[in-house]
Amino acid sequence: MLFSFSAYQDRTIFRPVVRFARRYFNGVCNLIYWFPVIWRDRCFDHHYLFAILHHKLANMERFFWTESLAANAHKYARQIHICTLALDRILKDGYLAEKYEDHFRKWGDFRNLRTEKEQALYRKELRGLMEREEMLIKQDVDYVLRLIGKHGRSWWD
Known part of the structure; x- marks a missing residue:
């Protein structure tokens, strides 16, 4: 077997990656959602x-x-x-x-x-x-x- 991860290593490595991916996706969705409003904004x-x-x-x-x-x-x-x-x-x-x-x-x-x-x-x-x-x-x-x-x-x- 090439890679051997214990259950602890599995949680510590992949949870932050999944959390980062969700936050990144949410951030991109927020940019798309807010872009038209901010584009029309005037001071x-x-x-x-x-x-x-x-x-x-x-x-x-x-x-x-x-x-x-x-x-x-x-x-x-x-x-x-x-x-x-x-x-x-x-x-x-x-x-x-x-x-x-x-x-x-x-x-x-x-x-x-x-x-x-x-x-x-x-x-x-x-x-x-x-x-x-x-x-x-x-x-x-x-x-x-x-x-x-x-x-x-x-x-x-």
Whole structure:
């Protein structure tokens, strides 16, 4: 017999090799998974921060629904799912799209308004819509960050 390994030598040699191969494969899969998100990332806008966070949380949610062995995995997945839904709303940025459409249908183009009173009313309504939209976005951002702050450290397998 050319090679003779005892059971101890078999474990000490091949387990680290298998562990390294799994980690290498997982790393390559992570590179492929993250490449499109990182490629689109830009440093000048908050949108990309939320896109990266959404991508990470969606991956964690999938993990907790399908692969996790943690006792509370489904509870964690639901908490993460709430975060991803709020991040979806933030990324789509269509909070008051119907209200804006109604506003522009009602008033038409700003240049077509004839009197100062019409223009002032147009601006007032538009400013109100913009403030309401900003408040809704802020609520979602605060909610996501509060959930991550409260539960994020428990989201592990």
